[in-house]
Amino acid sequence: MDSCRGARTAVIVGAGVAGLTAATALARGGWQVEIAEVGPPEATSGWGLCLTGPALRGLDELGLADACLAAGHGMSTITHADVHGEPAGEVRLPRLIGARRPAMVGIARPVLHRILHAEAERCGVVVRHGVTVAAVDQERDLVRVRLSDGTVRQVVLLVAADGIRSSARGLLGLETSLEFHGQMVWRALVPRPRWATGIHQFAGKADTAGLVPLSDRQAYVFLTENGVERSALPDAELAPRLRQLLEPFPGRVEEIRSLVSGSESVVRRPVLTALLEGAWNRGNAVVIGDAAHAPAPQMASGAALAVEDGLVLACELGRHATVAAGLQAFVGRRAQRCRTLVETSVAIAGLEQAQRHREAYPLVESCHRLMAEPA
Ligand SMILES: Cc1cc2nc3c(=O)[nH]c(=O)nc-3n(C[C@H](O)[C@H](O)[C@H](O)COP(=O)(O)OP(=O)(O)OC[C@H]3O[C@@H](n4cnc5c(N)ncnc54)[C@H](O)[C@@H]3O)c2cc1C
Known part of the structure; x- marks a missing residue:
């Protein structure tokens, strides 16, 4: 046939x-x-x-x-910084749909x-x-x-x-x-800070944090928690725990941290492949x-x-x-x-x-x- x-x-x-x-x-x-x-x-x-x-x-x-x-x-760069926000590198990604588009x-x-x-x-x-x-x-x-x-x-x-x-x-x-890699990833919806025009990533002593813009008004904060067991947290604990994990990051992450409001805007998932x-x-x-x-x-x-x-x-x-x-x-x-x-x-x-x-x-x-x- x-x-x-x-x-x-x-x-x-x-x-x-x-x-x-x-x-x-x-x-x-x-x-x-x-x-x-x-x-x-x-x-x-x-x-x-x-x-x-x-x-x-x-x-x-x-x-x-x-x-x-x-x-x-639209965005074209990933900016890597250390925990204090000092630049550690910038990746300019190839524009695959033409130079005029991000x-x-x-x-x-x-x-x-x-x-x-x-x-x-x-x-x-x-x-x-x-x-x-x-x-x-x-x-x-x-x-x-x-x-x-x-x-x-x-x-x-x-x-x-x-x-x-x-x-x-x-x-x-x-x-x-499914393989678990000892990491839990957090995402929280926040208003977009004006400086966030690309992906920003901050390497902390234990965890990695960052920000991805989603529109002119919105962005999401991310945090990758290292060396943890795969576990679930009660919904009400999500926002306070995320704010706690963001505490060791001064500078821009401190600003982002203040934008994390209720737990309904926070999700936490295991890193699985x-x-x-x-x-x-x-x-x-x-x-x-x-x-x-x-x-x-x-x-x-x-x-x-x-x-x-x-x-x-x-x-x-x-x-x-x-x-x-x-x-x-x-x-x-x-x-x-x-x-x-x-x-x-x-x-x-x-x-x-x-x-x-x-x-x-x-x-x-x-x-x-x-x-x-x-x-
Ligand atoms: C925390 C996190 C962040 C990520 N961030 C990014 C990112 O920034 N960029 C990126 O490219 N990727 C990212 N990914 C990966 C991305 O989400 C997935 O690779 C992508 O969604 C895969 O698409 P999919 O359609 O294969 O699966 P899914 O998006 O999971 O869609 C599967 C669909 O099937 C449905 N379904 C499930 N079971 C059944 C069933 N039994 N019968 C019928 N329907 C069913 C579900 O409801 C769903 O609609 C991220 C993943 C995670 C976990």
């Missing part, structure tokens, strides 16, 4: 960055796409994202980069999701909320997908894009373990995004990989006569690049833990330059 050029029907599990990008790119290539998203509409986890050059380049291919730049905060954009997660969601629906993608995949069977070129509401779809392509804790990955028999070893696909089903390769947040590029996955998947399926051949070409193009980013982010997390910040800065820069190469 000429799958790719025949009935091009797909179910995608998860309406995150990877799922929505893949859905839009496939729909534009003539696919009929339905997304099963377990969460309610407009639900996102975390406050903001930095979309680095490769993410912006991918979004530009979909015609969405300018909408993200208009809704977010290298990256900080954007609130719900805003990015609204942009991606609206475009997917405009292209005819059906997004169903509150459903997941309960079972998957494959026979020859067909994937039979039973959804949690009892309905069944028979499609030629299943895409598991349900994040680092993917359950669709398990249904396909593709297991991976995942990487599928070997195949990412089983027959006509494939795993993409964080479900296949989740880096540590230190390179701020997980979303970039997710956007690229969606575009490369649609491109390879469009170029090959069968889904199987398209998926093989997709994994062949993606596996090494994604592995490099995950492994580099883990190495940076390790250098941060060891207080070897000055060794981490060139690694960050060289990895961004590598990622600037076409996907």
Whole structure:
């Protein structure tokens, strides 16, 4: 059966960055796409994202980069400083969508999701909320997908894009373990200080703190807590504890610290990574995004990989006569690049833990330059 050029029907599990990008790119290539998203509409986890050059380049291919730049905060530099705010280096990131537009954009997660969601629906993608995949069977070129509401779809392509804790990955028999790296990351939404026009990072004696602008008015403070157990804190303790962890930083961080208000504006997550070893696909089903390769947040590029996955998947399926051949070409193009980013982010997390910040800065820069190469 000429799958790719025949009935091009797909179910995608998860309406995150990877799922929505893949859905839009496939729909534009003539696919009929339905997304099963377990969460309610407009639900996102975390406050903001930095979309680095490769993410912006991918979004530009979909015609969405300018909408993200208009809704977010364009920037081109990462400024590293010591705990007192003394400069320790500046990374100027390559401008991948032209010299007149910035290298990256900080954007609130719900805003990015609204942009991606609206475009997917405009292209005819059906997004169903509150459903997941309960079972998957494959026979020859067909994937039979039973959804949690009892309905069944028979499609030629299943895409598991349900994040680092993917359950669709398990249904396909593709297991991976989540690695914890002894760090908890904090994010708090604050008003943007006027001086914050790029990413600012401050290396403390124990932890790393910083700021990412998300719009003219908003930014998020981040703090990476080193050498800690994976644990949960009661919600009410989040803001007081974050302010306490920011105390050892004088200067600009002191100003940021005073902006952290209620605990409802604070989130705290473990630094986890995942990487599928070997195949990412089983027959006509494939795993993409964080479900296949989740880096540590230190390179701020997980979303970039997710956007690229969606575009490369649609491109390879469009170029090959069968889904199987398209998926093989997709994994062949993606596996090494994604592995490099995950492994580099883990190495940076390790250098941060060891207080070897000055060794981490060139690694960050060289990895961004590598990622600037076409996907
Ligand atoms: C603290 C933190 C900060 C980060 N900062 C950055 C950053 O600045 N820049 C950057 O590029 N990356 C960053 N990342 C990484 C980035 O968030 C991820 O790489 C990116 O979101 C991956 O996209 P995804 O679509 O694969 O997964 P997700 O964004 O996790 O989306 C998965 C979707 O699937 C849905 N889902 C889950 N389970 C099911 C199920 N069983 N059935 C149906 N649907 C399901 C979820 O509800 C969600 O909508 C950060 C990560 C963390 C943890």
